[in-house]
Amino acid sequence: MQLSAFFDRDAALVAPDLLGCELLVDGVGGQIVETEAYHPDDPASHSFAGPTPRNRSMFAGPGRVYVYRSYGIHWCINFVCRNASAVLIRALEPTQGLEVMRRRRGLTDPRSLCSGPGKLCAALGVTGTLDGHPIDVPPLSLHLAARAPALAIGPRIGITKAPDTPWRFGVQGSRFLSKPFPKG
DNA sequence: GAGGCGATTGGCT
DNA sequence: GCCAATCGCCTCG
Numbered sequence: 501m502q503l504s505a506f507f508d509r510d511a512a513l514v515a516p517d518l519l520g521c522e523l524l525v526d527g528v529g530g531q532i533v534e535t536e537a538y539h540p541d542d543p544a545s546h547s548f549a550g551p552t553p554r555n556r557s558m559f560a561g562p563g564r565v566y567v568y569r570s571y572g573i574h575w576c577i578n579f580v581c582r583n584a585s586a587v588l589i590r591a592l593e594p595t596q597g598l599e600v601m602r603r604r605r606g607l608t609d610p611r612s613l614c615s616g617p618g619k620l621c622a623a624l625g626v627t628g629t630l631d632g633h634p635i636d637v638p639p640l641s642l643h644l645a646a647r648a649p650a651l652a653i654g655p656r657i658g659i660t661k662a663p664d665t666p667w668r669f670g671v672q673g674s675r676f677l678s679k680p681f682p683k684g
Numbered sequence: 685g686a687g688g689c690g691a692t693t694g695g696c697t
Numbered sequence: 698g699c700c701a702a703t704c705g706c707c708t709c710g
Contacts (some may be wrong), residue, residue: 536691544691554706571692572704578691588691618692659691678692689707697699 503636506644510536510542511585516653516669518579518587520645525624526638528597530614531645533671534590534678536656543661547584551574558631565629565640567621575616577626579635579642590657590668592620593676600625612653616678652681 507514515537519637538545546568547558558580566578566586580588592614594601601613601623614620620628627647635642650672655664657679668678 537690546691549707552706569703571702573702574692576691582687590691616692621705654692660689674688685710686706687707687709692703693702 501644503642503644504563507579507635508582510583511539511587512627512667513582514579515587515667516651517648518589519669519671520649522641522643522645523589523592523624524596524641525626525630525658528600529597529624530592530596531671532589532591533676535592536586536588536590536668537599537669538578539585542665544559544659544663544665545586545654547586554666556603558586560632563635565630565633565635566627566658569628570618573623574598575628576617576628577621577630586615591615591670591674591676591678592623593674594623594670611650611675612680613677619678637639654681 502538515535518532521532524658526632546555551559562581564580569577577604578588594610594613605623615621629659650668654668656668
């Protein structure tokens, strides 16, 4: 499947399909193991109130990344999907460029390198300069999963609005998640 | 133009 | 488990 068609769907459909895909920035990264979906009619979504200077990338069409600053400190990366929906990348299993990631994070334990949206952006060197960048143009690259991993599904993390919507997806049993999924 | 807030993280209790 | 750090964006006046 072409990436343009892959992302021209609602985020809730794209988010589970991103699990097992390989995300690299300048050759550094790994396999996506945790994602969350955000929709324009979802109060928790940055696109809920319409376009603003911060979220303009969410309205720039499918196949781009939306990078924003969280709590004034961290960066978080989303893949933009159809109709101003987007998928937040929450965790990776680091596989490429481990030494670079260890240096950037000041850590050695691979389980802690990319186990959160802010952590993985720090490890991959993602900053606001990538906001709006196409997902398939260097330094970014994305390889779709050859095989769909077993899914875990649960409510999204860390949000205050619409906290019960089950739009968090993870690779079942992965040791690289930001948090365990609720049993079930 | 001022003030409050957030899709987080890491350190301390 | 609790809480501070830190700042761009958004809302209101």
